[in-house]
Amino acid sequence: MNRTWVAAVLTVGAVAALGYVHPFGNPRVEPPKGLGTLLHGANMPADAKAVLVTKCADCHSSETRWPVYARVAPGSWLIERDIVEARKKMDLSRWEEMPAEKQEVLTAKIIQEAKSGDMPPLQYLALHWGAKLSKADVQTLSMLGKTAGESEATLAGAGNAVRGKAAFEKRCGGCHAMETNAGREGPKLAGVFGRKAGSVPGFTYSTGLKNLGLTWTDATLERWLSDPDMVVKDNNMSFSVPKAEERLDLIAFLKQQQRVD
Incomplete structure (x- = not known):
């Protein structure tokens, strides 16, 4: 019996000690500053900030709330690996330090993943079911990137087609080509302006x-680029362009692209 107890104590001690080993990196190094410090100066709606802080901060910031089981190896290693990778992709603790262009890219990614149901990941939801995004949460995150008072109508003034071409190549070229559907997730876009959808x-x-x-x-096109789901729920485009000026530029570019049959 004594040997059994000794073995049990040694096993518990070894497991506890292994919890302080970090084979995938140590995400606990940076001390937390409080959830209230996240996105404090970010240019986004307050309700969207609240959803991101409540539902995403555990993995995507230094404000991770570590449960007791997160110290037990080898499970702790998997948890730490997920958090290290999540912070590499998006760290809400450093949002204000990012260039505006990176913020825009991440904003579009947040909207896309929220609508597709890819976030939070299943392994996190299995232990934290309350983190599941509600329909209201998804709708709130869909408004990210919209400036205060912006309506669905286009803003005053015309877009810049030169900037629109650059935006098309950066945002749209992965799924759309101008003259062919072959090998693309989206249809060809030459002549799209004035064309019937579908x-x-x-x-x-x-x-x-x-x-x-x-x-x-x-x-x-303004409504579609802003939020395809607001135009028609049954669609295959999970991407949007949150920034109004960029939408105007894209539309100006698309208006110039004539169909060649």
Whole structure:
């Protein structure tokens, strides 16, 4: 019996000691400053900040709330690995330090992943079911990047087609080409302005978009680029362009692209 107790004590001690080993990096080094310090100076709606702090801060900031089981190896190693990787992709503790362009890219990524249901990941939800994003949370995050008072209508003034071309190559070129559907997730976009939605021959559209009966104009492209789900729920485009000026520039560029049959 004594030997059994000694073995048990040694095992518990070894497990506890291994919890202080960090094979994937130590995300506990940076001391927390408090959840109230996150996104304090970020240019985003207050309700969106609240969702990000409440639902995302555990993995995507230095304000991780460490439960007791997070010290027990080898499970602690997997938890730390996930947090280290999550902070590399987006660290809310350093949001204000990021260049504006990186903030815009991450904003679009947040919206995309919230709508697709990819975040929070399943391994986190298994232990923290309350972190699941509600429909209201997704709708709130969908408004990220919109400036105060911005409506669905285009802002005053015309977009810049030169900037729009650069924005297209950066934001849209991975899924769309101008003259071909081949090998692309989205339809070709030459001649899209003035075209009926869901009408490119040879491309398979979602039923909702194909039956929408909508024509692509300044106003409809603005709404679509801002939030496709607000135009039609049944669509296959999970990407949006949160910044209004960039939407205007993209539309100006697309208006110049004529169809070549």
